[in-house]
Amino acid sequence: MYQVKVNAQYDYKIEKSDGELLINNNKITADIKQLSPSVWHIIDRLQSYNVEIINFDRVLKTAEIKVNNNIYTLTAKDPFDVLLEKMGLGSLNNAKISELKAPMPGMVLKVFVDEGTRVQKGDNLFILEAMKMENIIKSPADTIIRAVKIKPGDKIEKGQILLHFE
Secondary structure, eight states: OEEEEETTTEEEEEEEETTEEEETTEEEOOEEEEEETTEEEEEETTEEEEEEEEEEETTTTEEEEEETTEEEEEEEEOHHHHHHHHTTOTTGGGOOOOEEEOSSOEEEEEEOOOTTOEEOTTOEEEEEEETTEEEEEEOSSSEEEEEEOOOTTOEEOTTOEEEEEO
């Protein structure tokens, strides 16, 4: 069973059982036709819906979909997320991060942040060149930069502390 929240407001329980799709324990008998990798046409109870996936993040289990030109934001919890929540372990992904260590040895090419910079999860922090490839290192959480221990041209080792967060 999956728990899906639409626009941070409406909750749905979705499960597939014996080849049937159930939403909030109601059997869905819609005619669903995939038109392209991200577009579907659905007919349900004599109503027609054009559905397009605009954005999908498998890791965060979020999506933005357009249904008949209306955009909806979805967040999902799979059975493992639900089980972790029941065990009181659902907030482990929100653990406070105090520092960022080098994921690999290399050379710092560019630093995008300074002390006191407020960053969101996924914001670019710096570029690390390793094995002749440029890697953009992103923020692992919403936080504020407390200290920057690197500058362009620095050679770093794996595990070295590069940034401190508040």
